[in-house]
Amino acid sequence: MKSTPSSKNFYQWFDPRGRSISSWGFIINRITALGLSLYFILHLIMLGQLTQGQQAYDGFIALVKNPIFAVGELLVIAAGVLHGINGVRIGLTSFGIGVRYQVMMLIFGAVISAGIIIFFGFRMFGGV
Amino acid sequence: MSSKPTVLIIGAGFTGCALAYDLTLRGFSVTVVERGEICSGTSGRTHGLLHSGGRYCVNDEEAAIECIEENIILRRIARQCMEFNLGMAVAITQEELQFRDNYQAGAEKCGIPVRWMESSEILAREPAINPSVLGGFEIPDGTFDPLRLGLAFAASAKNRGAVFFTYHQVDGIHVDGQSRATNITVINRHTNQRIQLNADVIINATGAWAGKIAALAGVNVPVIPTPGVMVAFNQRLINRPINRLALPGDGDIILPQRRMAVIGTTSFEVEDVDYIPIDAGQVQQMVDRAAEMVPAVRQAGWRGSYMSARPLIQSGTDARSLSRTFKCYDHEADQGLKGFITITGGKATTCRVMAEKTADLVSSKFNISSQCQTSEFVLDSYRTFYFRQPAL
Amino acid sequence: MQSSISPKNHENALLWFIKLLAGGLIFGLLVVHFIVNHLIAPGGLLTFNDVVQYFQNPFVLIMEGCFLTTVLVHALLGLRSIALDLNPSPKIIWYLNRGLVLFGSLAFVYGIWLLIKVSSMG
Amino acid sequence: MIEITWKITIRIPRQRQDEISAEWQDFSVEISPDETVLDAVEKIWAFQDHTLTFRHACHHSTCGACGMRVNGVEKLTCITPIREVTRNNGTLRVEPLRNFPVVSDLVVDLSRFFEDIERMHPPQVATNRQDNLLYEPVADESANLERLVDCIECGLCVSACPVALTDNEYLGPASLAALQQALAASIDTAEIDLADHHTGAWRCHSAFECSAVCPSNVEPGYRIMDLRKQLMQKNFKQWFGGKGKRA
Numbered sequence: 001m002k003s004t005p006s007s008k009n010f011y012q013w014f015d016p017r018g019r020s021i022s023s024w025g026f027i028i029n030r031i032t033a034l035g036l037s038l039y040f041i042l043h044l045i046m047l048g049q050l051t052q053g054q055q056a057y058d059g060f061i062a063l064v065k066n067p068i069f070a071v072g073e074l075l076v077i078a079a080g081v082l083h084g085i086n087g088v089r090i091g092l093t094s095f096g097i098g099v100r101y102q103v104m105m106l107i108f109g110a111v112i113s114a115g116i117i118i119f120f121g122f123r124m125f126g127g128v
Numbered sequence: 129m130s131s132k133p134t135v136l137i138i139g140a141g142f143t144g145c146a147l148a149y150d151l152t153l154r155g156f157s158v159t160v161v162e163r164g165e166i167c168s169g170t171s172g173r174t175h176g177l178l179h180s181g182g183r184y185c186v187n188d189e190e191a192a193i194e195c196i197e198e199n200i201i202l203r204r205i206a207r208q209c210m211e212f213n214l215g216m217a218v219a220i221t222q223e224e225l226q227f228r229d230n231y232q233a234g235a236e237k238c239g240i241p242v243r244w245m246e247s248s249e250i251l252a253r254e255p256a257i258n259p260s261v262l263g264g265f266e267i268p269d270g271t272f273d274p275l276r277l278g279l280a281f282a283a284s285a286k287n288r289g290a291v292f293f294t295y296h297q298v299d300g301i302h303v304d305g306q307s308r309a310t311n312i313t314v315i316n317r318h319t320n321q322r323i324q325l326n327a328d329v330i331i332n333a334t335g336a337w338a339g340k341i342a343a344l345a346g347v348n349v350p351v352i353p354t355p356g357v358m359v360a361f362n363q364r365l366i367n368r369p370i371n372r373l374a375l376p377g378d379g380d381i382i383l384p385q386r387r388m389a390v391i392g393t394t395s396f397e398v399e400d401v402d403y404i405p406i407d408a409g410q411v412q413q414m415v416d417r418a419a420e421m422v423p424a425v426r427q428a429g430w431r432g433s434y435m436s437a438r439p440l441i442q443s444g445t446d447a448r449s450l451s452r453t454f455k456c457y458d459h460e461a462d463q464g465l466k467g468f469i470t471i472t473g474g475k476a477t478t479c480r481v482m483a484e485k486t487a488d489l490v491s492s493k494f495n496i497s498s499q500c501q502t503s504e505f506v507l508d509s510y511r512t513f514y515f516r517q518p519a520l
Numbered sequence: 521m522q523s524s525i526s527p528k529n530h531e532n533a534l535l536w537f538i539k540l541l542a543g544g545l546i547f548g549l550l551v552v553h554f555i556v557n558h559l560i561a562p563g564g565l566l567t568f569n570d571v572v573q574y575f576q577n578p579f580v581l582i583m584e585g586c587f588l589t590t591v592l593v594h595a596l597l598g599l600r601s602i603a604l605d606l607n608p609s610p611k612i613i614w615y616l617n618r619g620l621v622l623f624g625s626l627a628f629v630y631g632i633w634l635l636i637k638v639s640s641m642g
Numbered sequence: 643m644i645e646i647t648w649k650i651t652i653r654i655p656r657q658r659q660d661e662i663s664a665e666w667q668d669f670s671v672e673i674s675p676d677e678t679v680l681d682a683v684e685k686i687w688a689f690q691d692h693t694l695t696f697r698h699a700c701h702h703s704t705c706g707a708c709g710m711r712v713n714g715v716e717k718l719t720c721i722t723p724i725r726e727v728t729r730n731n732g733t734l735r736v737e738p739l740r741n742f743p744v745v746s747d748l749v750v751d752l753s754r755f756f757e758d759i760e761r762m763h764p765p766q767v768a769t770n771r772q773d774n775l776l777y778e779p780v781a782d783e784s785a786n787l788e789r790l791v792d793c794i795e796c797g798l799c800v801s802a803c804p805v806a807l808t809d810n811e812y813l814g815p816a817s818l819a820a821l822q823q824a825l826a827a828s829i830d831t832a833e834i835d836l837a838d839h840h841t842g843a844w845r846c847h848s849a850f851e852c853s854a855v856c857p858s859n860v861e862p863g864y865r866i867m868d869l870r871k872q873l874m875q876k877n878f879k880q881w882f883g884g885k886g887k888r889a
Contacts (some may be wrong), residue, residue: 003606003810004649004742004743005741005806005807005809005810005812006808007606007607007808009807009808010530010606010807011807012606012804012807013804013807017714018711018713018714018715019802019849019851019854020846020850020851020855022850022852022853022854022863023804023849023850023851024848025848025849025850026804026848026849029847030602030847033595033598033602033728034599036595037599037789038593038599040595041627042635044627044630044631047634048630048634049611049619049637050568050634050637050641051623051634051637051638054568054569056570057571057671059565061568077554080550080574081638082556084543084546084547084550085584087543087547088547089763089848090848091540091543091544091757091849094536094540094848094867094870094871095870096635096867096868096870096871096872099864099867099868100864102848102850102863103850108812117717125682125810126730138769164695164697164698165697165698165699165707165749166697166699167699167705168697168698168707171699172698172699172701172705172707173700173701173702174699176704191823205765207769208766209766209767209790210767210790211767211788211789211790212788213787213788223724252783255738255781255783255784271790272701272791273704273705274700274704274705275699275700275705275706275707276705276766293746295695295746295749296703297692316659317693317695318658318695318745318746318749319658319659319660319746320658327887339788358702360702360703360704360721364789367770367784367787368787370668381878384787384789385702385704385790386704386790386791386792386794386858387789387792387858387859388703388704389701390702401687401690402687402688403684403697406677408645409678430676431702431703431721432702432703432720432721433702434700434701434720435701480644508649509760510766511757511759511760511795512754512756512760513756514753514755514756514757515753515756515757515760516753516754516757519670527811527839527841529839529840531839531844531845531875532838532839532844533844533873533874533876534881535842535844536870537874539876567736572733580814582764594729597861601844601847604803604809604840604845605808605809605845605847606808606809607808607810607811607812623794
């Protein structure tokens with residue numbers, strides 16, 4: 001039947017309509033988890049270029065200095081910050097700490113994350 | 129008789145569910161049809177007072193005795209859906225205070241254990257009560273969860289073989305040439321399909337709707353639906369049911385339920401009970417009255433208002449009176465229709481004894497001399513009603 | 521009915537705790553990683569020589585090795601958890617477990633080999 | 643007193659038991675904004691379409707039968723006034739709860755749900771102290787008096803839970819909260835091991851939607867986190883406590 005639980009419903013994980021603010025913690029954590037995993041694999045492969053010698057690596061680095069890659073890198077940083085700071089919230093609540101204040105922690109975490117992301121944004125693009 | 133006699137009960141309110149359980153224990157093959165969910169009519173919408181009989185001990189001794197007897201039984205068999213912290217009947221006015229001796233005498237006569245409390249004790253126990261309270265009785269009132277009381281009876285019946293067809297609307301009652309009601313047609317509201325159910329005896333346990341169902345079989349049941357309004361507040365202002373120390377009237381009771389306080393009730397007559405609009409004036413009147421007992425209801429947040437249509441039986445009819453508090457019509461005796469019985473009236477607290485009396489009547493029709501056993505066992509968990517397999 | 525047979529358990533306090541612990545360690549290591557890779561190196565990225573130089577420090581080797589391990593553990597346990605949300609059959613869980621262990625081991629060996637290789641290029 | 647009447651459109655997915663998909667049907671209803679969504683649904687049934695099926699019983703939030711999705715949010719419809727969810731001439735989508743099989747129209751099959759809760763052996767009645775959440779103060783004079791437990795088993799939490807969307811085996815917020823409640827009331831038959839499972843407390847991913855939609859102060863999210871804490875404590879004792887007590 002239509003609304004029985006099914007793995008086919010997975011896309012609804014990411015549907016925030018009608019959901020409370022806490023769901024953003026879940027949605028962002030899940031998206032960043034998948035994104036960071038993908039990045040991690042790419043990162044390992046990229047570092048493999050090191051073994052190809054100086055020319056290959058420096059050539060590669062010159063390529064990724066392109067602003068498009070820099071945006072991508074900022075996204076990775078943003079994902080890491082969001083996932084990490086929300087992770088602290090989830091870790092704490094898992095030990096029963098601050099469960100009552102989880103919404104406050106989420107908002108507080110989001111503000112801090114935004115600050116860090118903006119800092120890195122300026123750092124990377126502000127000087128150019 | 130080689131096979132079990134079959135009984136068909138129309139209506140799964142308190143009466144229908146308790147009757148299904150009683151008849152199943154006595155060895156009948158029972159089928160219950162209900163047009164909605166269990167207790168989706170009047171039963172579900174009661175205020176949930178487990179009567180001690182205190183409310184009736186002065187002017188209706190018989191009802192009071194029935195209440196205290198059933199109160200003690202239900203507390204044993206249906207503990208799963210009850211809050212029992214004892215209740216109070218408090219005097220706010222001098223007039224009510226003067227009612228004290230009358231009340232005490234009535235309670236003693238009916239066997240209701242009561243104890244007088246001075247205002248200091250009342251306020252220590254229930255700080256939300258009007259500080260100008262003059263005193264009151266401690267009485268064995270309790271609160272029950274309406275749906276779960278019905279479900280517990282239904283579950284116990286179902287686990288012992290009764291069959292429940294919820295969401296089945298009765299469409300017609302067939303009366304044969306010998307003027308015997310032999311079968312009914314019902315519409316399965318989930319599928320819109322019509323099915324026919326046969327039975328040796330058909331019992332109309334539809335409460336305020338009893339007149340309408342009886343009319344399908346061509347008999348007359350003089351029931352007037354008499355709704356009352358109730359208001360729930362989102363704060364558990366008190367931990368025990370609080371009554372006025374007076375004869376029953378509008379807005380004279382406030383009772384706890386989960387984290388709520390519920391006040392009740394009023395009384396007026398309507399013709400159609402499928403949808404009863406709530407009268408804002410009545411609600412206000414009742415809140416004003418309840419605030420005399422517990423002033424904090426004025427500040428408490430509104431949670432819900434609702435109507436519950438009691439089945440009031442027109443007086444002066446020749447119905448066989450099994451008790452003055454409820455009526456059981458054997459339509460063979462009163463209108464010559466065999467195999468059709470109507471049970472209506474009563475209150476939730478007395479649903480078990482209503483079922484007992486009705487089951488006695490049904491048993492006598494089949495010359496079965498069986499004892500009622502419903503007061504002997506603790507009811508099954510109400511959740512088992514929804515189990516896919518019987519939980520026994 | 522679920523009540524009669526309890527299905528085999530695939531997640532427990534230990535796995536949860538490891539994920540949490542790894543997450544916490546990553547948090548700490550990441551701060552160091554960020555500082556070294558983005559704040560100390562001009563322009564944000566290191567050149568080949570800088571990288572090789574950087575990996576001469578045994579402390580850096582240990583740190584990056586730990587980082588690799590914790591990220592792997594945390595990421596694979598996390599992905600497994602998401603996979604379990606999809607209510608896979610026991611058979612799929614069987615393959616999933618082995619697949620993740622295999623991938624994790626390969627990635628670990630590859631990462632460590634990379635560390636040693638790069639540090640030996642100096 | 644002036645009676646205000648709003649005219650609203652209510653959209654309900656209609657579905658018979660044997661049908662695979664639902665078809666939307668619009669009903670135009672005239673109703674006071676102070677009446678509830680359940681009143682509106684009952685009005686449709688009483689005056690417009692007697693074939694409409696829905697669950698309801700107490701109409702004051704103690705039975706939990708009338709849980710539905712109103713404009714995509716889980717609501718106990720008997721305590722949801724029309725004015726809170728729409729405006730005059732507005733449209734209201736009323737749907738059955740998610741994550742349960744639909745029987746017909748707005749009625750869902752809760753058998754599995756009740757079986758799972760029953761396995762947790764939660765008390766139906768507890769003292770005020772046991773029933774309150776750990777952080778809630780309780781007045782001395784009422785601490786040991788009893789009340790029906792907060793959970794009304796309406797299923798809203800399961801409908802709102804993102805994990806329950808995909809995982810049919812997940813016990814879900816209501817059952818886990820019931821287990822926590824059973825442990826809090828020191829019920830002998832309550833087994834914490836039921837939560838120590840991939841279908842139990844470890845399946846929760848802290849979206850806290852259950853607590854957000856709960857109409858009855860149960861805070862399943864809080865209770866699941868408390869279960870996790872208990873499981874951690876129990877396991878820490880076993881790992882590091884040496885003579886950790888075996889259950």
